[in-house]
Amino acid sequence: MRKTTGALAGLLALSMFAAACGGDDADTGSGSAETTAAGGATETTAAAMERGFQGDCASEEVFCIGLVTDVGKVDDKSFNQSAWEGAMQAAQELDGFADYIETVDSKDYETNIQSFIDKKADVVLTVGFALGEATTAAAKANPDTHFIGVDAFQGEVVPNLTGLVFNEDKAGFMAGALAGLLTETNVVGAVLGTDKVPPVVAFGKGWENGAKHTNPEVKAITTYHPGGLDVAFLDPTWGGQTAKQALDNNADVIFGAGGKTGNGALIEVAKKDGAYCVGVDTDQWETVPEAHPCLVTSAMKLIDDGVVELAAQVKDGSIEGGNYFGKVGLAPFHDFDSKLPADVKTEIEQIIADVDSGKLPTGVN
């Protein structure tokens, strides 16, 4: 028996040896990932704001916002989280309350929406295009409650339903344009969630066109996660491994767009000196601190701002049905602000303005 134990100990010892060496290196290595404060941004908001409807939502005075996530969690570092932060901020600003329900099973969309209707929420916020249909149905059935559908484009106008939608292609284009200016190898890469989700595709196509706009020489290499919808956004390992492959293809600016899969890509790029990465949806400087060494900006759709704005409109009664186009844009450059050449900054600012105004078409349908 001694021999088994020996073998076991050997295996363990091996692993400990290697791990120990890794530790040594880490101490001397880049200390840039020391920032733990980044997550704090969300935590402080969360701390300031107690979750839940603490008042009588049925009364006129008490303003209640209920949020229903797409399958996923409110701490997904992505659109669910962004919407929830907007809801909390709105509740705070409007002196109301906010609560959420995380959807576990897509078939529960209606049930989850209904539970906020039953609680007499003033605003029901549904996050994700997948909830579009359930939201429309609920809005029609409950004319007294106002609904906001994040990412849900409204083909027909329902008076008490506002789609908070974004021109992701514009944000992608802006980011791509920056990438086209920054790349030295003339190769930019994109690691995307899945082509079955329109915003992801819009980001990706805009990115490619933007890069070509500022740099006709550029080669855009793009790939989508090959798995089903249930894993495509949840596989940071694949995202990282694929980003590395893109880097090995000489790409030096990588766009990671696809939930955790994209985040994995960002973190991987951060390990490579001189490479840039671009986040998506929110300012990922806040949500993915590990990516600071490369994160030059993020192609943002400002869901939180949109939510705050629309909630305020509901409160003051000015809200209209149909679509509300939320702001898109690039996140601040943070640490890269000082590193980016002035002419690049000037040029990108012009492009942002032109894309925003529609003067410069993104070329995406």
Added chain:
Amino acid sequence: MVSDRIDHDAAAGGTAELLLEARGITKRFPGVVANADVSLQLHRGEILALLGENGAGKSTLVKMLFGLYRPDEGEIRIKGEPVTLRSPKDAISRGIGMVHQHFQLVPVMTVAENVVLGAEPCRGRFIDQRRAAAEVRKLSERYGLAVDPAATVEDLPVGTQQRVEIIKALFRGAEILILDEPTAVLTPQETDELLQIMRELAARGVGIIFITHKLREVMAVADRVEVLRGGRVVGSAVPSRTDEAGLASMMVGRTVVLRVDKTPAQPGAVMLRVRALQVDDDRHQRAVRGLDLEVRAGEIVGVAGVQGNGQRELVEAICGMRPIRSGTVEVDGRDTTSMNAKAVNGLGVAHIPEDREKHGLVGSYTIADDLVLNRFDEEPFARHGLRDFTAIDKQAEQLVQRFDVRTPSIHTETNALSGGNKQKVIVARELSYDAKLVVAAQPTRGVDVGSIEFIHRQLVAERDRGAAVLVVSAELDEILGLSDRVAVMSEGRIVAMLPIEEADRDRIGLLMAGGA
């Protein structure tokens, strides 16, 4: 009753060192006393035979000597020193080796790997393969046990595998060697070789405990015999001072019926006709090579042969369980060559399979279900695809009674039955439907004596009813006792067909081994 207690020391020559001694060993299992107050002694260079029927407690006794069981009472001494054997490891370290009835060899490993397992010679942290092979070669030369250390065990014939087992024990420095029913799987010639090896080992100072129920072997090789019955030592003897009949009655406790009572056969029409049959074994090697055989209604044909000479494949081919490469099989004039088991069975062919646990029964089923295992979809047990449990139970009650299956209920799991009763379930099922042809492979293997007699009587009754009966057995005694004609099988062919009157042991033994 033959000789009473005799003086052990006198038998062994008095001066030899006492290797092993058991004193007053008792072992109880729930509901059974397997060994009661058993004592025995083994000296250096001595061959001690433990003689007894199945269930006499021989196996339990040696398992205690090998550390697999712990005795409830009594004491084991090795070289005079009292020991507690907690595990085989303890036993091995004290110089006890055992060759189990079911070989404890890993089929996919080589001879050398099997031999050194658990006691590997090492160079650094690695197994020294060369030394392992060399050790095996050394031992095999010293004791005349020819084996190739590099061969994979599953490719070896049974006799050779047994030698590997012996080498395994010797490699571990065994001075006491326990052989549990070692000859059950051997040809007479291989048996003779084994007995020779045993003498050789004894001459080199190994003490051997030899378990058997074959009197001939005891007479041939043992220095002393302890006879067990019902878990007790009922007598001791020195073979040279007694005879087979005396040992036999001591073993069984009554006069033994050596021959099955039966009238001369009345052969009728040919029921089974096998022509130029060629069949492959599981490893796609030709096992039956151009075999011809006829069995008539009203006779019992016994197939004698050493295991592994194509008997299994022959039986399975006749019963539709194994594809036939060439040749034909006819049952009652119908060509069954390409029929499956179901169709062959439907023609009235009963099949008592060789391996009851593997083929004959589903252990997790109730007795009632196992009694209709191959007729589950026939009337009255099923109609239009629906099973009729009333009919199934009724049949089960009848068969359990008729075939004397000892069970609390027909709804008991078959797993819970003893070996003999399991076999009776199979025999009951197969003999319940007046078959035209009964194919019985090893019908009494591992079955207690009472059940053996019972099963034999049933087979004779089938013959007398007019069925053709084909018995395949590794027990030559069974073949000689039951058969009207004896077919000797060797290397996939019937090499001789003898009327029972002309079948004598020596001649058959020679034929089995492929001699002229």
Added chain:
Amino acid sequence: MGIVNALRRLSPDSRNTLVAVLTGLVAAYIAYGIWDFKATAVLGFMVRYSTPLALAAMCGILCERSGVVNIGIEGQMLVGAFVAFFGATWAGIVFGVVAGVVVGALLGAFLAVCAVSWRINQIIAGTVINILAAGVTSFFYRQGRTMKGSMPTWEIPLLKDIPLLGKVFFQNQPLTYLTFAIVIVLQVMLFRTPWGLRTRAVGEHPSAADTVGVNVSLYRYGNVAAGGALAGLAGALLSVEATGTFERGMTSGRGFLALAIMIMGRWRPSLAWAAALFFGLLNGLVNQLNFERVIDVPPQFIGMLPDVLTIVVLATFAGRVRAPAASGQPYTKE
């Protein structure tokens, strides 16, 4: 001449391996000659993708070689990833990895208790681990923490300068090297050491091992726990090394894929590694084809390519693979 003789002395198995490795190398260098860095990129992905799978497959091999089916690799990996990451955020990556390994080993020991002592059906025990892992890691996950430090990339002097192979194999992170080592060590240990011989005997024919004094239960406990440790390490590799983060469900079915790899690799560490590399190669090619846009096929079809290929390969070539004979069977002394 000496080489020819040496070749002749090799077992057919080793000879086939050698032929396969050489063929692979030649193909790789031809590809390198034609496509240069693209070949490097694909092969680099191959190694990264295959490493956690190979490690998890080693867990499966350790368990099954000693007779225990471990269908809970996915769960063990997930918990390993979880503990390793949060350990790393709390006390650094060394602590994290060790914690992940230890917890993996504990889950392995739990499986061993179920399988060996309680004699619970092993598939059930594994399923329990999987469900529990998914639930617990998701329930207790809190975001907003970052690791203290990160896994470095080690470039092996000299070796790293070999064209193609240097970049593919010798510019990796510590746990990746550790995986290489584990595969090789396990291969050697399994087929060359007393421990390996006994382990295989326990998995093939436990009573044969028992009767020569090998403690079957102890071997099963030890190996299944060690297997769990490897699964935990695979999880740590995912969170602490490959991504530097933990996400719910981040194993994404790799534990199950590892089982397939184990079987494709016929329960041999080296072959399983080859199978894992094969999967990695396919997925890397998929990405590269996407990058190059040489084909206009929906990604779904490219995504299912490895799976279709596996089935075709198994159906065509592998035939009946032979599992360790006692795998999944509880052992009772008679």
Added chain:
Amino acid sequence: MNRQRVQSALLPVVAVLVAFLIGAIVVLADGKSPVRAAEAVIKGSMANRAAIGATLEKATPLILTGLAVIVGMKAGLFNIGAQGQLLLGSIMSAYVGYRLTVLPTVVHLPLALLAGVAFGAVPAFVVGVLKAYRGVHEVIATIMMNTILVNLTDWLAGGPWMQPDQAISKTPPIQASAEIPKVADLPVGFFLAVVMAFVVWFLLSRTTLGFELGTVGANRDAAHYAGMSVKGITVLAMTLSGALAGLGGAIETQGVVGRFEPGFNRGLGFDGITIALLAKVSPRAAIPAALLIGALRASSTQLQSIAQVAPEIVDVILAVALLLVAAPMIIRWALRLRNASGVEGVNLNTGWGS
């Protein structure tokens, strides 16, 4: 005998209770109120007709995937692929459901169900054939098949069969004539599933086919000896298993979702494994097992809404319950029940076989 039977019937109940207790402790550890959580489960799963309807709706596909796994296990096959089979069945029933427009309900509804059944069976049939005739292990084949089918259905729903005016992947809604109605809030599909549980039970325990299936599962060699076609039964069992999973998918499409949409059926096949094990591979016991899981899953809204408990607690409870059912000695020991005669628990083939 009788007392033993009562005990073994009681064990799963005790197991579930203990699991709830542990769940409560976890909730408490998380700083939430177990009492409110309990209230949430009751409200979410059985307080009113809608809640009961929700529970039954969740339980429906679980019964069927549970049955699918059970049928496989009875024949000695471990079908991890119920998920993929369910997906294909689901999308095929959706296709038949939206594409055929002029059929009356009596034809259309069963036809769409049949499409689900048939196409759930197809991939399983392939796996069965690979297993029986090519020796490809069903566990690998079904793992691979799951990935293939997820990708295939994603592509179909986002490609050729995508609803034209939609931005996201989903098929058009099925025609009203293919919809499975609800009667008084209660989903008719559930009753269909219950009927199937009894059909499967009847099939396995009362028919000769079931006997063959069980024999192949319990002892292949004996099945061969008894003249059964082991290969044929293997293929058949696998096919039947896939058909049941496919039916589950069709009922989801026609009774709950109303179309096929990727991501709407996740996890159902894997829950099927849990149910088969909780039910100790007994078809009728799959009903209460599925109801339990269905009730817990249906409570996820209320758990969050009332108790602010993360819905993952359900998985924790299930894992504990499964463990206790599989290892009755733990409860026996805890309750000091004697009479632990023999090894009890689920009886199925564990080995990879070959």
